[in-house]
Amino acid sequence: MKIALAQLNYHIGDFASNTARIIEKIELAKTRQADLIVFAELSVCGYPPRDFLEFNDFINCCQESIGKIARHCIGIAAIVGSPSVNHAPKGKPLFNSAYFLADGEIKSIVNKTLLPNYDVFDEYRYFEPNRVPYSVIAYKGWRLAVTICEDLWNITDDPLYVRNPMDEYTVLNPDLIINIAASPFHYNQHEIRREILSQNAVNYGLPLVYVNQVGGQTELIFDGESMVIDSTGIVVTALKDFEEDFLIQKIEKTAEVIRQQNIASTTQTLQLTNLPTYNLTNSFSVPRIHDALILGIKDYFGKMGFQRAIIGLSGGIDSAVTLVLATLALGNENVRAVLLPSQFSSDHSIVDALELTANLNIQNDIIPIEGAFDAIAQTLSSQFKGLPFNLAEENIQARLRAVILMAMSNKFGYILLNTSNKSEAAVGYGTLYGDMCGGLSVLGDVYKTQVYQLAQYINQKNTVIPQNSITKPPSAELRPNQKDSDSLPDYDLLDKILYLYIEHRYGPSELISEGFDEATVSRVLKLVNASEYKRYQTPPILRVSPKAFGQGRRMPIVGKYLS
Numbered sequence: 001m002k003i004a005l006a007q008l009n010y011h012i013g014d015f016a017s018n019t020a021r022i023i024e025k026i027e028l029a030k031t032r033q034a035d036l037i038v039f040a041e042l043s044v045c046g047y048p049p050r051d052f053l054e055f056n057d058f059i060n061c062c063q064e065s066i067g068k069i070a071r072h073c074i075g076i077a078a079i080v081g082s083p084s085v086n087h088a089p090k091g092k093p094l095f096n097s098a099y100f101l102a103d104g105e106i107k108s109i110v111n112k113t114l115l116p117n118y119d120v121f122d123e124y125r126y127f128e129p130n131r132v133p134y135s136v137i138a139y140k141g142w143r144l145a146v147t148i149c150e151d152l153w154n155i156t157d158d159p160l161y162v163r164n165p166m167d168e169y170t171v172l173n174p175d176l177i178i179n180i181a182a183s184p185f186h187y188n189q190h191e192i193r194r195e196i197l198s199q200n201a202v203n204y205g206l207p208l209v210y211v212n213q214v215g216g217q218t219e220l221i222f223d224g225e226s227m228v229i230d231s232t233g234i235v236v237t238a239l240k241d242f243e244e245d246f247l248i249q250k251i252e253k254t255a256e257v258i259r260q261q262n263i264a265s266t267t268q269t270l271q272l273t274n275l276p277t278y279n280l281t282n283s284f285s286v287p288r289i290h291d292a293l294i295l296g297i298k299d300y301f302g303k304m305g306f307q308r309a310i311i312g313l314s315g316g317i318d319s320a321v322t323l324v325l326a327t328l329a330l331g332n333e334n335v336r337a338v339l340l341p342s343q344f345s346s347d348h349s350i351v352d353a354l355e356l357t358a359n360l361n362i363q364n365d366i367i368p369i370e371g372a373f374d375a376i377a378q379t380l381s382s383q384f385k386g387l388p389f390n391l392a393e394e395n396i397q398a399r400l401r402a403v404i405l406m407a408m409s410n411k412f413g414y415i416l417l418n419t420s421n422k423s424e425a426a427v428g429y430g431t432l433y434g435d436m437c438g439g440l441s442v443l444g445d446v447y448k449t450q451v452y453q454l455a456q457y458i459n460q461k462n463t464v465i466p467q468n469s470i471t472k473p474p475s476a477e478l479r480p481n482q483k484d485s486d487s488l489p490d491y492d493l494l495d496k497i498l499y500l501y502i503e504h505r506y507g508p509s510e511l512i513s514e515g516f517d518e519a520t521v522s523r524v525l526k527l528v529n530a531s532e533y534k535r536y537q538t539p540p541i542l543r544v545s546p547k548a549f550g551q552g553r554r555m556p557i558v559g560k561y562l563s
Helices: 015-031 050-054 056-070 165-170 189-204 256-265 286-304 317-330 347-360 370-379 391-412 422-427 448-458 467-471 491-502 508-513 518-530
Strands: 002-007 036-038 077-085 094-102 105-111 137-139 142-148 176-180 208-211 214-217 220-223 227-229 235-238 245-250 308-312 335-339 363-366 414-418
Touching (some): 002 015, 002 208, 015 036, 015 077, 015 245, 050 056, 056 077, 056 094, 056 105, 077 105, 077 176, 094 137, 094 142, 105 137, 105 142, 142 165, 165 189, 176 189, 189 227, 214 286, 220 286, 235 245, 286 317, 286 448, 308 317, 308 391, 317 335, 317 347, 317 448, 317 467, 335 391, 347 363, 347 467, 370 391, 391 414, 422 491, 422 518, 448 467, 448 491, 491 508, 508 518
Parallel strands (some): 142 176, 176 208, 308 335, 308 414
Antiparallel strands (some): 002 245, 094 105, 137 142, 227 235
């Protein structure tokens, strides 16, 4: 059978565009004599639609789009993801479904069983799990086992996962597994995904077709990497990362004897093996993080109808990396850098910032804030009389910069990009309504040590980011001779603690058992938990880790634990 894999970048709720592009690929597959074309999970409406699913009109648009797509499925079949209505008197009103379209109509609907309810996923909020027996889809002499994302990812003993769809399919003697997915990127996902899919192909002795979406959906970034895997677990072909792609693959039936040899293993829980252990010093994922962030910026702007970005450029590493990524995503003609030196800014910070803008050939402005700061200080002179310079004066500077940047944003139609990194966001090392402002946080899921890795990666062919921005001690430059290390542990130490606490959910006793100093652990965890209220007020953060701040990490602001 000749199967087309259509890896597309969908726009949530843009039914006209999504439907037109699905139909375009169906017509293309026809011209290339494909028998079947496969699209991603919830491709008709885009993933994740979230509370749009509570609007009847939204669901009606989904149904209308499926009808339009079906009419083009003459001489070819298609598998398309969309919500479907649950007509049963009990349960949630919708299913997460895969539609099998052929002969100009809906031939079959397969509903998702294993609905994810962790991290950024919340499908139990909207969908009813499939509770009826599975049946294979018969098409052109093939028996297709159609699954949706997690229905093929049953790798734990979680009690929510009480059924294994593929075990049910096995007794029906299928010839091919098809999995449509909406699997977002994080820095370990490439290895985990391939391991899971390959083990399934081996366990069931069947070839496997996997189709994922690509593109940025606010904070989530989908990397695509759709693929075809043979019955021995070998990846026959894989589509591009972080790009739309289209491919037709001819697949032969697997011999019956091979399938029967593997049936005995199908009830086992999959165990992930030979996966690289990620840590903050590994560089294997840096190119993917780099490409993911560029795609996230590009699609956030494109899908929101924005075009131009503005960035406060300090001469430090965070704003430098953000500026480079924005320029690669949007083009240098659409990015503007503003230098906002205070009386505490060093000369080399201005020199470094100007060197970077010259290297990128982007517009820049220098707007000193000393006069504005003096005006605010004079305004508050009666109230602040006799009191020492402290955090209040530091934060005034940060907020003045935000006022200027937002004024230029409003006047000229720019979107302000936030440059804070994950380390700073974790411990509250940022000013609300100051440097935490922005329409999108580019580095909010990238630890400081990873920011340095990104800078080195950017500079590997040509020196784009000035070396001094990389090597000088990081500083907010809000008071004389200030350094980040005055207020925080060194980032090499801090990031290791944060990584284990946030990504791996290590508690204080576990961190101490790893060899970290008890006082340091206590100090860091208190900073993290006391800063939750700040993170509730930050812009959307592009997610590149398995546990990012925002939708995937829901912590109470007033919680007592570890405080």
